[in-house]
Amino acid sequence: MPLLDVQDLRVHFPVRGPLWSRPTVVRAVDGVSLTVEAGEAVGLVGESGCGKTTLGRAILRLVEPTAGRIVFDGREVTKLERGALRGLRRRMQMVFQDPFNSLNPRRTVGESVGEALDIHRLAPNRAARSERIAGLLTRVGLDPAHADRYPHEFSGGQRQRIGIARALAVDPQLLVCDEPVSALDVSVQAQVINLLRDVQRERGLAYLFISHDLAVVEHFCQRIAVMYLGRVVETGPARAVCRQPRHPYTQALLSAVPVVDPQSKRTRIILTGEVPSPLAPPPGCPFHPRCPVAEGRCRTEAPALRIGRDGRAAACHLAAD
């Protein structure tokens, strides 16, 4: 049984259009199924606005799902009463992209990390509490003597380490990381990714790792799910998907990744057009208006995502399985 099992999840936001028009919905997440095993890192990639953050937030019930099921460690998250959510959040934590906005500027770093311990009553007394805070700060590579400093006294990479320490404080089983390294320079990004991998191994942590950087996801994750307009269009083992993508969208996404090697003669698939709006997703295959190999039926028939024996799947009429 997977640690996290998301089934046909939908998150629709009601939006008001122009005065005279009928109220409508943004289909931010529109039928996503996905699993994460204990200790596994699953990468979630896709262009801006495709629903990655909304999916991550829905899994923690930070936004209410419209339909579908989320089962975490055998319990149905979607059915939990509001009051039971605290227990859930002890076992699932979120790490955000912008470490600055996710830390309270008026709290010292020690207070921010300690707050998580207090909410879940994880430190029996003051001595145990400071000892745990010091241990957590040391673990993420910060000087425990800096516990009484404020967030603005730290660099971006250090602030992200503080965010990780705070998430680890409650000893979770799953971390949902939303673009945790996107705001960092490559050199510091590498430090943070190495840290995340070390704690994964030490604690058997699982990750849902949201990123738009395919090279980072291929490096860090065992499996990958590619999202487009609120749906998963391809999924499978990270290396296999990156080496031989089957969905035309994944192929385009991979070919657009800049490569340093000036020698490499890749043919780049430059997608024309923009991501269509989740207010009015196209009929048939949602990718057909931009797909370089679309054919007649793509405009009317929506392709299904069926997972094959090799653990791979691509929602495309033409994808070879």
Next chain:
Amino acid sequence: MPLLDIRDLRIDFGSTRVVDGVSLSLAEGGCLAMVGESGCGKSVTALSIARLLPTPPARYAAGEIALQGRDVLRMTPAELRAIRGGVVSYVFQEPGASLNPVLRVGEQIRETLRLHRPREAGETEVARLLKQVGIPAPEQRTRDYPHQLSGGMQQRVMIAMALAAAPKLLVADEPTTALDVTIQAQIIELLAELRRQLGMAILLITHNLGIVGDLADRVAVMYAGQIVEEAATGDLLRRPLHPYTQALLRSAPVLGRKQDRLEAIPGTVPVPGQWPAGCRFAPRCPMARAECREQVPVLAPRGGDRLVRCPFAET
């Protein structure tokens, strides 16, 4: 005569030096990339070309910036107005923040045209510019407000506005950092195409070494206010010589490469005012030795067409 020739430029903010002896040269129609971690002084250097830094707090402490042979640092306000847009135009990272939110995009482009090419400031030229940057149905788009456009479209509009002035030099400061890889690829392709078509020179500022190879002829790597290596793009990417360039190239994960740990650079970029004595990279350099903490390395020629600020770099 190069189009742009920056000689030994030094810039202070208050009493803190942030750009410390930068020299750069860019020929007409050429493309030079400036790379390095954030806070190294790339944007400050770029903004100085049209003297766009607020003075105070900024102060041009020394050096010269020759644009078409004339020193920008000695220009009168009228001369500066003429080169801004007309000779050098800018495109920045956040297109949304640079566009006027209450003005239709067509009107914003027309305003630039009125300033620089008044006789052509009409609907047709606005539509042509939008078409040139790859905006579909440009006649309709001119009536849109910026918020009605996606990030990629907004960046195209910014580029159209920069082109409206028909500049000789386009300074693109992290033009694709805020965009998706698919849209990033479109914008880089567009810049390369415009350079071919219009013979416009480009100064590309980025921290992504991956996009450098597609566009630039030469690359200057900056660290702590100085250039530490400058070379032809192919040479620099294939065989980086400065330990910082090497470390930068090694730290990014590469698609298809199996590696258990990434090779991070330990520590962080020192902030201005706290640059270490001796070699500024020494505290993070895997090759550092005792001398490095005392001797200040100079930017010296190394094999042909390359400059390296490290006496111990192998050639």
